[in-house]
Amino acid sequence: MTTNKKLQAWVEEWAQLCQPDKVYWCDGSEEENQRLLDEMVAAGSAVKLNDEKQPGSYYFQSDPSDVARVENRTYICTNTKEEAAAIEFDDDFIYHEIYSKMADRKIPFVHQLNYLDYSLPSGLW
8 A cells, every 4th residue: 555645545535435345455475466367367358368479378268249459450569560560460560551542441440439429429418
């Protein structure tokens, strides 16, 4: 737990407002990280990937009800092409798509709403 009094007060304020069953303070330790990863694997929220190809890597699949992110619109970021190759992800394909004309792209273009399209319902709400 933190010794920051302002943070403690802020968390307490929100806990009173939201009424959670409990408040958990992360300590950021490697043990905590591993325990959380193990829990996610056991629950089916994560899959541990091949340690020989990419040590310490996990795959997290979106819940179908989580509309903020879905696999078919997810881009995997790595620091190098070698890291991408190690997890069998060809990021050259993405770069080719970005620089291709819309008519030549293999990934279908989906019209995204502009600000005015999505702000109206929110404003009415």
